Amino acid sequence: MPTSRGSCSGSGVLLQLVQNGLAPKALIFHEEEEILTLGAIVSDQLFNKKVAILRVSKDIYSDLAVADKAEIFENTLVCGSKTIKLRGLDTETLNLNPTDRRMLNGDQGTANKIAMEAICKMAAVQSANELIDVTKGHIDGCILAHDANLIFAEKMYKLGANVSIPTTINAISVNRNNWENQGVEPDFGNKASRLADAYEKMGAHPTFTCAPYLLEDKPQRDEVIGWSESNAVIYANSILGAKTQKHPDYLDLFIAMTGRAPKAGVYLTENRIPKIEISVHLPTDFDDSIWPMLGWLIGDLSPNKIPLVTGLEMASPSDDDLKALCAAFGTTSAAPMLHINGHTPGKVYSIPSDLKNFNITKQHLAKLWNKFNYANLRVDLVAIGSPHASLTECQSFVKFFDGKNCNPNVKTIITIGRDILSKAKSEGLVEQLRSAGVQIISDICWCSITEPIFPPEASVIMTNSGKYAHYAHGLTGRKTRFGSLKDCAIAAQSGWAKYELPEWLSN
Incomplete structure (x- = not known):
């Protein structure tokens, strides 16, 4: 394929395919690709299971795309009558400082050696000449999308991994302190908790939010950070003026451990x-x-x-x-x-x-x-908090309820980070929302919610999130209605979404 889609979690998907014995023998790209490449690097380094990653010219790619068969023999790709010489990654010319070299030599432990080796290989993939210091990390590979995330995290912890810079943790797959009371299947709940615990034991802060830019210690303008999680990366670069690549899952931990990242991509002014x-x-x-x-x-x-x-x-x-x-x-x-x-x-x-x-x-x-609003008008679930809701969104939702209650046939759920939850409690917002019938759940977000926290009986979701309107059907099989935060509050109270276009769009 030309390249991968760009989701940070793709590296974990490839690792899970390898673990299941279902990975392709090789992946061949003709454009820049980093995410699946990192998954292959981790699979080789930690589990000694290889997936060949090749980047070729568009002409060679076009020939391969219509070929019935291709074979790789060490440094040679054979396709029909064509023989193509391959060369490996050149990490020898990378300019490393003395600390980098000590880590690479294993002087700072096995875990740091693995991390620095992976970073150097990714630097070669990205054509970086050197590494750059980063001051903050954000871990995305903490969602139990598959067992590979847990296997990776626990293995790195057992090898002695520990973060060296302030590092936050993304939303996870369970409400960490309450999942046993929410009907979550014990095997899933225990695995999801172990995954979160592994990153916490490696020194990351248990923030459990997909909106780390809402925290008090958010990045400052021109600060160089090492974040994963797509929405957080985009917000940091575009709104805060910080600098971070969109790092693949697992590389986020390696960067947090070493405080170093390949100096490439949007770390460089010319690439912004x-x-x-x-x-x-x-x-x-x-x-x-x-x-x-x-x-x-x-x-x-x-x-x-x-x-x-x-x-x-x-x-x-x-x-x-x-x-x-x-x-x-x-x-x-x-x-x-x-x-x-x-x-x-x-x-x-x-x-x-x-x-x-x-x-x-x-x-x-x-x-x-109209594309976002293709479901029936009868709403079963109102979903707020993709990404996690802010304090001002909670304040506005309270105002839109104005003493009214949720329709008993509609589940209304706000997902939220722990920091914002604490502030909302201190302002009395949580009590007001819960009195109106709104559920407020921390730690998880709509991209990671599963049944039974996601109401099994719900067939139509109303949301104010373009992100969730895009992903909801693929994640849940349900159809969506979309509107403003006020529209969502009205739907929660009445059980119905608007049929017509908003007035500002129809005039």
């Missing part, structure tokens, strides 16, 4: 320059549902390029609006950031005359609204 312009023709009036829709549309127009977004210079999106935009952008684009003129910190880019331009109009927004 937009390659495409997207002009937004903003309607005169709109509500907060526009922001996730814009993110989805922008990503759809720039699936693998950093876009320059114009037309929003006079708009005043809130932090929640920008959070929703970045998360939805990450569902349709593999790019680690976008430049929103007037809102992304740093240089304001002049637009080269040859920069390809696309437009987003009210008609595009209306078409996407």
Whole structure:
């Protein structure tokens, strides 16, 4: 295939395929690829199970794509009458400091040796000449999407792994302290807890949130960090002005252990320059549902390029609006950031005359609204918190209820990080929401919720998240309705979603 999709979790998927004996013998790409490559590196280093990773020219790739058979003999690829010489990764020319070399030589333990070896190989994959210091880490491989994540984490812990920089943990697969009371199957709950515990024992903070930018110690402008989790990476680069690659799962731990990352990609200023312009023709009036829709549309127009977004210079999106935009952008684009003129910190880019331009109009927004709203109007579940809800979102949801209660036939759930939950409790928001019939669950998020916490009887989901509107059917088999946060509150109370387009889209 040309390359992989770009999800941070793809490395773990490949490792699980290897563990199950179902991995392909080789993966052949003709574009840059890092995520599945990292999965193959980990499989080889930790488990001595190999998957060949090849990157070839487009011409060779085209020939291979129509061939019935190809064979690899050490450093040679044979396809029909063609024999293609292969060369391995060159890690010898990488400029390492003395600490890097001590880790690489095993002087700081087996775990650090494994971590530094993987980082050096990824540096070669990314054509980096040196490594860069990072000050914060964020772990994404903590969701029990499969057993490989648990096997990897526990093996690294047993080998002596420990993080060396402040490191947060993404949302996990269970409500860590309460899953036994929520009907979760014990085998799954125990494995998910062991996975979270492994990262905590390696020194990561048990934040259990997919929105680490909501924490007090969020990255600052120009701070160099090593994050995984797509929405967090995009928000950090695009809104906070920090610098991080979108690192594959497992590499996030290696970076947190060593405090070092390949100096490549958007760590380099020249690679943060937009390659495409997207002009937004903003309607005169709109509500907060526009922001996730814009993110989805922008990503759809720039699936693998950093876009320059114009037309929003006079708009005043809130932090929640920008959070929703970045998360939805990450569902349709593999790019680690976008430049929103007037809102992304740093240089304001002049637009080269040859920069390809696309437009987003009210008609595009209306078409996407219909795409997101394909389910019946009767709502069974209202899903808030993808990514995790902020304090201001909780405050707004309370205001929209205004003393009313949830319809008894509708489950309404907000997923939230521990830090925001604590603040919401201190403001009395949690008590008010629970009194209205709203469930508030920490640690997990909508990308990791499974039955029975996800109501088995629910067939129609209402959400304000473009990210979840995109992923929900694939994750749950259910259909969606989509709208603003206020629309979600109304649906929670009435049990019904709106049939018609929002007024601001229909005029």
